[in-house]
Amino acid sequence: MKTFLSAAALIVIYILIFLAINIVHFLYFPVRVVLYDTLLDIVIGAVPFAILYVLVLRKRLVLSRLEFTLSLLVSLLIAVNYAISIPTVIDRSLSAYILEKLAQRGGAIQFSAFPRIFTDEYMKEHRLVDIRLTEQLESGTIVIENGCVRLTxxxxxxxxxxxxxxxxxxxxxxxxxxxxxxxLTDPFRNSTPGDYACAAPAPDGGKTK
Known part of the structure; x- marks a missing residue:
């Protein structure tokens, strides 16, 4: 029982440290990509946690080295699951937007209005194009060059x-x-060519100038 309580205490302490860092980060510091920055907070949270463990917790908690390692891994997995399933989902989820939009409009919207809502309101309210392009730039999957968005x-x-x-x-x-x-296994099945394609990339590899 002491081992279980010690492991539970270790996990709770790390999660509280991580959440405190994440909240402060989101409220007061720049965030480029919600998922990446939350994962960064997981790493940052390990620093004060390690200091606290060495100075205080190691003497108080009844854990072997293996039990400590397993408890820490569980803590990190919980934090990663939080990063993926809470802030990232809320930030990106169209399903969450639909529910929020219904609540904003009094709880009911005409079914036929949804295509217009997505194009006229959702795209603007969530700055969807800007946010998604920013994420891809930060991920290194695209570059923007001379008015063209190109794949790397x-x-x-x-x-x-x-x-x-x-x-x-x-x-x-x-x-x-x-x-x-x-x-949805082939959403481009009935797609027709648009007039928005760019010319072939420059011989230098299409790097941003």
Whole structure:
């Protein structure tokens, strides 16, 4: 029982330190990408936690080296799960936006209005294009050069991986508004060429100047 309580205390202490750092970071310091910065806070949180453990907790908690290591790994996994499933989901989720928009409009919106809401309100209110392009720039998957957004080699690799997974492993019989379809395994199936393509990249590799 002492070992269990010590492990639980260790996990709670780390999570509290991480959450405090994350909240202060989000409220008072610049954030480029919500997910990446939250993961950074997980690493930063390990520093004061390690100091606290060496100076205080090691003498008070009944844990072997293996038990400490396992407890720390559990703490980190909880923090990573939080980073992915809470701030990142709320920041990116269209489903969350739909619920918030319904609440904003008194709890009910005409079904036929949703396409207009997505194009006229969602894109502007969440600055969707700016945010997503910023994330890709920070990830190194695109560059913006002379008014053109171009894939980097990393971006091409990521696009090929996600395209392969989408085509072969996403549900083939997914329910969408009462009908089962494989439409989302190939969303470009009925796409027509647009007039927004850029010229071929420069021989120098298309690096931002």
């Amino acid at each position: 080699d990393r971006g091409r690799l990521v696009a090929s991986i996600t395209r392969f997974y989408r085509t072969h492993f996403l549900p083939k019989h997914r329910e969408i508004m009462g009908a089962y379809t494989d439409a």
